[in-house]
Amino acid sequence: MRPLGTTKTQTRMSNSTLLFIIAGIIFVLMYGFALISYPGSFMQFQTFFDLFNFNAALFIVTLGLCVVMIGGGIDISVGAVCGLVTMACAMLLESGTGGIWSALLLALGIGLAFGLMHGFLIAYLEIQPFIITLAGMFLAQGLLTTLHREPLNVTQPAFVALRNFTIEIPWLGTVNRRGIFIPCEIKPGVLVVVVLVILYAVLMKWSRFGRSVYAVGGDRESARMLGINVKKTIFLSYVICGLTAGISGFVFLMTTGAGNIGNGSLFEMKAIAANVMGGILLNGGVGNLLGAPIGTMTLLTINELIRAAGVQSNLQAIVSGLLLYLFIVLQSIIIALRTSKRFTLALPSWLKFQRTHD
Amino acid sequence: MPRLKTRVSNLSHLFLPLSVLVILIIVNLVKGADYFKITVVNGAFYGNIPNMLFGASELVILSIGMTLVTAASRGQDISIGESGAISSAIFVQYVLRAGGDVTLWTILVGFLISCLAGIVIGAFNGTLVSFFNVQPMVATLILFLGGRSIAFIIDGKVSPILANEISNRIGTVIPGIPIQTPIILTAVFIVIVAVVLKTTNLRLYVETVGINPNAARLNGINPKKIIFLTFLIMGVCSAVAGFIAVNKAGRHDSVNLLKFIMMDAILAVALGGNSLGGGKFSITGSIIGAYTIEMLNRTLLRLEVNPEAIKVFKAVFIIVLMIVASPVVREYAKKVLDKVQGLIASGPSHHTSGLSQGERGE
Numbered sequence: 001m002r003p004l005g006t007t008k009t010q011t012r013m014s015n016s017t018l019l020f021i022i023a024g025i026i027f028v029l030m031y032g033f034a035l036i037s038y039p040g041s042f043m044q045f046q047t048f049f050d051l052f053n054f055n056a057a058l059f060i061v062t063l064g065l066c067v068v069m070i071g072g073g074i075d076i077s078v079g080a081v082c083g084l085v086t087m088a089c090a091m092l093l094e095s096g097t098g099g100i101w102s103a104l105l106l107a108l109g110i111g112l113a114f115g116l117m118h119g120f121l122i123a124y125l126e127i128q129p130f131i132i133t134l135a136g137m138f139l140a141q142g143l144l145t146t147l148h149r150e151p152l153n154v155t156q157p158a159f160v161a162l163r164n165f166t167i168e169i170p171w172l173g174t175v176n177r178r179g180i181f182i183p184c185e186i187k188p189g190v191l192v193v194v195v196l197v198i199l200y201a202v203l204m205k206w207s208r209f210g211r212s213v214y215a216v217g218g219d220r221e222s223a224r225m226l227g228i229n230v231k232k233t234i235f236l237s238y239v240i241c242g243l244t245a246g247i248s249g250f251v252f253l254m255t256t257g258a259g260n261i262g263n264g265s266l267f268e269m270k271a272i273a274a275n276v277m278g279g280i281l282l283n284g285g286v287g288n289l290l291g292a293p294i295g296t297m298t299l300l301t302i303n304e305l306i307r308a309a310g311v312q313s314n315l316q317a318i319v320s321g322l323l324l325y326l327f328i329v330l331q332s333i334i335i336a337l338r339t340s341k342r343f344t345l346a347l348p349s350w351l352k353f354q355r356t357h358d
Numbered sequence: 359m360p361r362l363k364t365r366v367s368n369l370s371h372l373f374l375p376l377s378v379l380v381i382l383i384i385v386n387l388v389k390g391a392d393y394f395k396i397t398v399v400n401g402a403f404y405g406n407i408p409n410m411l412f413g414a415s416e417l418v419i420l421s422i423g424m425t426l427v428t429a430a431s432r433g434q435d436i437s438i439g440e441s442g443a444i445s446s447a448i449f450v451q452y453v454l455r456a457g458g459d460v461t462l463w464t465i466l467v468g469f470l471i472s473c474l475a476g477i478v479i480g481a482f483n484g485t486l487v488s489f490f491n492v493q494p495m496v497a498t499l500i501l502f503l504g505g506r507s508i509a510f511i512i513d514g515k516v517s518p519i520l521a522n523e524i525s526n527r528i529g530t531v532i533p534g535i536p537i538q539t540p541i542i543l544t545a546v547f548i549v550i551v552a553v554v555l556k557t558t559n560l561r562l563y564v565e566t567v568g569i570n571p572n573a574a575r576l577n578g579i580n581p582k583k584i585i586f587l588t589f590l591i592m593g594v595c596s597a598v599a600g601f602i603a604v605n606k607a608g609r610h611d612s613v614n615l616l617k618f619i620m621m622d623a624i625l626a627v628a629l630g631g632n633s634l635g636g637g638k639f640s641i642t643g644s645i646i647g648a649y650t651i652e653m654l655n656r657t658l659l660r661l662e663v664n665p666e667a668i669k670v671f672k673a674v675f676i677i678v679l680m681i682v683a684s685p686v687v688r689e690y691a692k693k694v695l696d697k698v699q700g701l702i703a704s705g706p707s708h709h710t711s712g713l714s715q716g717e718r719g720e
Contacts, residue, residue, distance in 0.1 A: 121677065121684075125680075128634045130434065130634055132680060135676040135677045139670055142669030149666065269502065269503065272495070272499060276496050276499075283493060314510050318507050320504070321500045322504070325500045328500070329492075332490040
């Protein structure tokens, strides 16, 4: 029996790190498998960058949702808010009254408004997050269809220039059949993703707010007793999530260039799945923020793989569902093995069920 | 006297959904006094209220299952629409391939098979939740993403048509009975659930597990088994709902059958005064909540709200409702009420003392 003080926590990996490592390994395995089975498409760097180019909005949505999920909440309105922002910005740009900057401000404003509403109602009025964000989803969807029903293509020259703007990487690329070197292209949305990932990772890892979010997600009561302002933390996490959804809407518009009712639909479910794959649990308090982009990449790689394999479109959903199933089971088995190992010696078996955070 | 008090507190959670129902009825009556008018067409009742009961039948059944799942597992099943689509696809295929005339026997066997499919789906979700300790929403996300494709593959083609006399009667009216069949089926289902909850220990066990799984385990209840059981019940509920929905529609549309109904079902559970964090539950509340949602939808249609804007109104309605029902606002309202009561009790002559009392109470 060792005295309590000598058990070093540093030698033990936290659940967050473990899940993050699993997510990383799964992604590497997945991509490696893709490289081996379809070298034609996956060997090109452009394919890898295209994952980001075309799905920048999903990456951003996942980041925002990740903060809320670590805090033990859920926000299912993100997809609808993203869609609403694309349509509102498209209308603003098309009406000719506003430029790109005002559209960006509008996007941030809409996101912030939804975030503030969710945050206030959930944190300070203690309403269940699922219901409030469900209402937020209905609100955003309703506003979206009220604004404009038909797809709206943005033709404003400045915006079209931004949409078509790409950054070429001169030293990275592929040589096509005619022997012409084609450099890899990156869309500006990818830069937004990278900046946000770094920003959020720093925020969650080293800021006071980030640590409070982990504490609140782990155990609200203990966090309160530690002197953390629980309500403010929850409030801020939803505000951040809303803001991120707004940004993602703008990035979505930058990628597709059209406002559409279907924009951002099912993003919330994809984002939840991506976060789960990235090792962020819905219970809260567990997860590394970098897991969010890794989970998203895994999800997108799976989709690309299924598409490359030429699976019938109906089977695609089933296959991705099955893979999600495998990941979830794998995660839970690893966590269960770990937990049981920790408790078998010292405690009676019924305590094995106690969920431990970190 | 204490007995009366407990009974009142037992009913207090129904106050919210019932008052909303009353408000909706008043709004409808203001819109047109003929709201309660019932017409008889071909020997069956039609009108606003019967149509509301008719339209809400699947939602009511699903919200019953959702209540149990929520109470025991502290999470929600978001794959109910998909599992309904899958089990009803199996039902339709059985009926179409049975050969010969479609008899009541065929329908019954098909229904039982679809219930079995529902149980299998429930077992799939339940295994993940109870034995692998996955959060319910994540576990059911799998079927949510893949379920409709499975239903489509079972169908084999776009929306097979269910054209037979008995299905038609189940979906609409049986001659000689004045009430539409889905309403009767829903009522029968509610009665069965009520009898089960009254005669068995299910309610006690589910609530115990939902309040504290570890404590439940110490008391000899296996929380895993109970959570698993609630998912099986949920599977049966979604199979029954799918059966009713497919008979109503007369064809199996694997893409749109019971689409996004989980949102409404979860909303019904919350409207019924149940905590989405598990524990004590009230099936009655959920049922009333489900009817309230259907009535809200129909009221918005009746008020000729722009169909594009219906969701906005619904969202505003939910937000206002949840604010009114939120614990913080309730506490505040209670304080204000106490203050007012203190004022009344002290009487006009002791006005100042009553005020100070109220201030002290704050």
